[in-house]
Amino acid sequence: MKKKIISVLALAGCFLLFYGIQARAQVAIHASVDKTIVSLNEQITLTVSVTGSGGSIPDPQIPLLSNFSVYSSGKGQSISIINGQMETDTEYTYVLVPRFVGKGTIPPISISYGGRKYQTRPIIIKVSKNGASANQGYPRSGGAVSVQAPPGVSVQSGSGYNYARNPTPRNPDVFVKAVVDKKRVYVNEQATLSVKFFTGVSLAGSPQYNPPKLSGFISEDLPPQRNGQTVVNGRTYYYSEIKLALFPVQAGRLEIGPATVDCRIQKSLAVDPFSQSFLNNIFSGQLGMTQAETLHSEPLILTALPLPDKGKPANFSGAVGSFSLSASVDRTQVNVGDAVNLTLVISGQGNLKSLDAPAIPTMPDFHVYDTVNSLKLNKQNDIVQGSKFFKTILVPRISGTLTIPKIAFSFFNLKTRSYQTLYSPIIVLHVAKGAPGSGTGNVSNFSAAAPQDVSTISEDIRYLKPYQKVSLFERFLDFLSTAGLINFFPFLFFAFFFGLDQYEEMKVRNPLEVRKRQAFKKALQIIETAKKEHLSNPKEMTEKLSEALIRYLADKLGQSPSALTLKGLNQELQKANFRVSPNALENIKRVWDEIDSRRFAPAGATTQTANSEIADDVSALIESIERELK
Amino acid sequence: MKERKAKEKTESKRKNGWNKQKKTFLSFRIFPFLFLFSAPAFAQQNLAAQARQKYDSGDYAASAVLFQSAVGKSPDNPFLQYDLGNALFKSGKLGEAIVSYQRAFDLMPRNSDIRYNLAFALKRAGEDLVPSGIPPILFYFFYWLSLKELSGSFWMFTWIFLLSAGIWIKMKKPAPLRPLISISLILCSVFGIWWGIRFLLEPNALGVIITQTAEVRSGPGESFSVNFTAPEGRRVEILSASSDWIEVGLLKEGSRGWVSSKDVEKI
Numbered sequence: 001m002k003k004k005i006i007s008v009l010a011l012a013g014c015f016l017l018f019y020g021i022q023a024r025a026q027v028a029i030h031a032s033v034d035k036t037i038v039s040l041n042e043q044i045t046l047t048v049s050v051t052g053s054g055g056s057i058p059d060p061q062i063p064l065l066s067n068f069s070v071y072s073s074g075k076g077q078s079i080s081i082i083n084g085q086m087e088t089d090t091e092y093t094y095v096l097v098p099r100f101v102g103k104g105t106i107p108p109i110s111i112s113y114g115g116r117k118y119q120t121r122p123i124i125i126k127v128s129k130n131g132a133s134a135n136q137g138y139p140r141s142g143g144a145v146s147v148q149a150p151p152g153v154s155v156q157s158g159s160g161y162n163y164a165r166n167p168t169p170r171n172p173d174v175f176v177k178a179v180v181d182k183k184r185v186y187v188n189e190q191a192t193l194s195v196k197f198f199t200g201v202s203l204a205g206s207p208q209y210n211p212p213k214l215s216g217f218i219s220e221d222l223p224p225q226r227n228g229q230t231v232v233n234g235r236t237y238y239y240s241e242i243k244l245a246l247f248p249v250q251a252g253r254l255e256i257g258p259a260t261v262d263c264r265i266q267k268s269l270a271v272d273p274f275s276q277s278f279l280n281n282i283f284s285g286q287l288g289m290t291q292a293e294t295l296h297s298e299p300l301i302l303t304a305l306p307l308p309d310k311g312k313p314a315n316f317s318g319a320v321g322s323f324s325l326s327a328s329v330d331r332t333q334v335n336v337g338d339a340v341n342l343t344l345v346i347s348g349q350g351n352l353k354s355l356d357a358p359a360i361p362t363m364p365d366f367h368v369y370d371t372v373n374s375l376k377l378n379k380q381n382d383i384v385q386g387s388k389f390f391k392t393i394l395v396p397r398i399s400g401t402l403t404i405p406k407i408a409f410s411f412f413n414l415k416t417r418s419y420q421t422l423y424s425p426i427i428v429l430h431v432a433k434g435a436p437g438s439g440t441g442n443v444s445n446f447s448a449a450a451p452q453d454v455s456t457i458s459e460d461i462r463y464l465k466p467y468q469k470v471s472l473f474e475r476f477l478d479f480l481s482t483a484g485l486i487n488f489f490p491f492l493f494f495a496f497f498f499g500l501d502q503y504e505e506m507k508v509r510n511p512l513e514v515r516k517r518q519a520f521k522k523a524l525q526i527i528e529t530a531k532k533e534h535l536s537n538p539k540e541m542t543e544k545l546s547e548a549l550i551r552y553l554a555d556k557l558g559q560s561p562s563a564l565t566l567k568g569l570n571q572e573l574q575k576a577n578f579r580v581s582p583n584a585l586e587n588i589k590r591v592w593d594e595i596d597s598r599r600f601a602p603a604g605a606t607t608q609t610a611n612s613e614i615a616d617d618v619s620a621l622i623e624s625i626e627r628e629l630k
Numbered sequence: 631m632k633e634r635k636a637k638e639k640t641e642s643k644r645k646n647g648w649n650k651q652k653k654t655f656l657s658f659r660i661f662p663f664l665f666l667f668s669a670p671a672f673a674q675q676n677l678a679a680q681a682r683q684k685y686d687s688g689d690y691a692a693s694a695v696l697f698q699s700a701v702g703k704s705p706d707n708p709f710l711q712y713d714l715g716n717a718l719f720k721s722g723k724l725g726e727a728i729v730s731y732q733r734a735f736d737l738m739p740r741n742s743d744i745r746y747n748l749a750f751a752l753k754r755a756g757e758d759l760v761p762s763g764i765p766p767i768l769f770y771f772f773y774w775l776s777l778k779e780l781s782g783s784f785w786m787f788t789w790i791f792l793l794s795a796g797i798w799i800k801m802k803k804p805a806p807l808r809p810l811i812s813i814s815l816i817l818c819s820v821f822g823i824w825w826g827i828r829f830l831l832e833p834n835a836l837g838v839i840i841t842q843t844a845e846v847r848s849g850p851g852e853s854f855s856v857n858f859t860a861p862e863g864r865r866v867e868i869l870s871a872s873s874d875w876i877e878v879g880l881l882k883e884g885s886r887g888w889v890s891s892k893d894v895e896k897i
Contacts, residue, residue, distance in 0.1 A: 461719055461747045464685060465709045467678045477782025478706065480789075487785050490792035497796040 027052040027113045029060060031120035033096075033106070039128050043224075044068075044096040048109055048120065051089045060092060060111045067104045068096040069223070091374070097224055098127040171235040173201040176261050178212065178297035180246070186305045187251050188320035188351050189414060192222065192382050193244040195259040195297060198230075198237040204264040204290040209242060212297070213257030216304070218354060220245040222382045245384045247351040248304035256300040264290040307412050311419045315359055319411035321350020325358070327407060327424035329394075335432050340394045344424060346409060347387040352377060357390045358409040358424075365402045369393040396431040403428050512558040519555030520626045523548045524619065531615050541611045542598045545618045549591065552622050556629065566592050580628055584621075591621050674700045678710065681717065690720035701730075708737035712744050719751055724863040725840035727751050729895045732838065732865070736897065739773040755863025757882055777832070780825035787818035833867035837878060837894040844894070846887035850875030857887045868896060 027050065034045040048060050062070065098104065103126050110119035174197070181192045197207065211219075222243035229238050248254055307320070323346050330341040346355055357371045369392060377386040396402055404427040413420040470478075480487065507514045530544030547561070554561040557572045566589065573580045573588075594614060681696035694717035701710045715730030731748035738744060749759035760769045775783070791814035798807040839860045847854040850872040860866065866878035869886065876894050879886040 459750070461716055461750050462743045464682055464713045464716055465743060467675050468707075468709045470704070470707050474779070477779050477786065479782075480785040481778045481781035483785065487788070490789045490796075494792040494796040494799075497799045501799045 027118050029111050029118045031109050037126045046094040046096050048092040053087050060109050063107045067100045101127050101129045171233050174199045176295040176297040178259050184303045187248050191246045193246050196239045196241045197261045198239045200237045202266040207261050207263030210260040212259040216250050216254040218247045220384050222379050251304045251306035254302045258296040258299050261295045264292050313410040313421050315408050316410040317356040319355055323348030323411050325409045325422040333430050336396050336399050342392045342394050344390040345387050349383050349385040352388045355388050358407050361405050365398050367395040399431045399433040402431050515555040519552045523552035523622050527619050538611050546595045549618050587621050674703050690717050693717040694721050708734040725838050728863045729838045732897050784821040784825050787814045790814040791818050835868040836897040837866050837868045839864045840895045841893045844889045846889050850888045
């Protein structure tokens, strides 16, 4: 069931898509002429306009216009995008020269697109004679075309026409002659080739002209065909002249091949009514015999000179001639996203068809679309001239006063024989921001059509930073990084407490050792206290001195002071761990006895001086033992 | 007894009065010093404001002069160095601009604006901020802190670690201090290693070519041949100096030679 629904939806989608494509691919064709009443020598400009919303619209099919000589004059195209949909408008221009007098019709011009055929309405043209030649037309280059018989020469299609003539090598009945106006030209400079068909006899039918084979040239027809009468070597000829503008595309010796004309000339037979063959000729129809002739012009050589390298501008793209440059925009007040049509016009003499669009400088403020060109040619006095239009759509990306910079166009000036660079004026546009989707031009606001990517217009450094002070923390870090010896303080701090800790630990682990180390210091402290506080009291003084000595020795020996006797002391000090000299032992004994004798002496038996001396003796004894034990 | 109490009261009042007087005295004494201390900051701010005005009006040369004065008063301010770099860049002095940007970068490498403008200016000089082959994210991480910040952080955590460890020992190793000691030891080690690597990898002394084209010679003098030329804005390592000549090594190309001291500005 689900599959069926999906299939139906898919079909509906395909149908809608197809319908949508068909609906979108609308094409309109319209034809117009600049005038509908003309004289025989006048030209009619036929403009066929094809407008379509799809891509790849084919060229219109011009029907066979047997009553006109048709010449294609160019094609111009403009593209517009409305609401995101692209429309192209292509104008085809043709020059028509009537070859009849009276009323004629330009039949419908058609175009086939998308399976449908679109066509224009027929256009009626009235041609008046006005004393002009009835047979005048433009040849079409690139193929065999009919050449009108020279005026005054009657063209017989049926019966023969007697025309007295005496053809000689110097005065042939018919001949073709081709000449160029210049033998040496620069590359892309115009040389005019003239092909003349001379006839001094009657022609049967229209002669067929085959243009010369051209190699290394771009050719441009120079209508109209000229006819006239002239005398060559004493013989009167009627002639038809076809001109071509040739533009060499390469330097060197270039050959212009022979132009050919196929014609049928009337045979002029001597008429002798008494001749045996007269009747035969009458009955066989040989009195009006024609002869086919193929006439060739002489091949020509043209020397194309290379353009000088000296002074060649970098932007030179091969334009040769004499030109002017102008630039314009359709409006100068726009919103961001609106389209502005920039039109560059190059006018002048030269091979305009081959002109490339001048390079548009980089404009980061604009979105620049492809350039479309159109051509308006005028071949007055057999010189290819006119204007070429280059249209470029610019869409401003940002608001403000924007400028379209100078655009350069370089060409080789034939008059001065030097390169010349033209510059377009700077164009200033005032671009407003505008509301989103407010694009008013024929190109819609692009921002409304679809989300766009961020595009880099230009790169620059970032802007200034607001004034900021260096933070205190930064300053603090800076201070620490440059503090030098101050940074050793924490090491000392740590080392102190670490050492203290180690010492405390040692005290706990080995108290005897601590007693040993501190014995000297404590003994001296007791002696000093005794000297200060008990100097006048000999008993106390002696007690303290005794305590100092016994405590010192007990600490050193790791014994209890109360258990220490002089005898035991001697035994301990003589052990191997103590290297006390015999003299020191003697002194200990002496001082010990002295203290004991004073301790037990009656009161008042000793003076302060004696007390002080015994204190000094104890100090000296302890110091000497300390020195010896180290 | 009453007399004693009264005396004590008077003494207390005197002491309080002295304290008040002391506070007032100190505040009066200190305030001008504080003002004097902050005066340069105000001056810098004014100079920077004037320089900014000139910059906004497009007078970049005048802006650069004013920023230069502000930088002279506070050379360790990365933002002033950055602004000076901008003014110099806009004045067309690419080499000097890179000097300022590099100084700003050395002071605060993690600032994206400083980094961007230095990279932008270096690109103009044909050099890249991030060496080729090194992922930018790694480069930016490695240069997230300046050398001073790294050394300052190292010393800061060293202080914290040693002081807290000392106190911990003194206080008979209480448990609450242990996390502080551990974290500070880890951070001290990290910043120490980071600082050490940066110190080893970075060139000893950096300079920038400030003239349009510096001729790099094979020796310290005009008599020596020119080996190559270095464009404005190219960073060089200063290897040694001899009177008016400096021996430089080009960071990018790895070449070395002698240039006139006028051609190079030390960072």
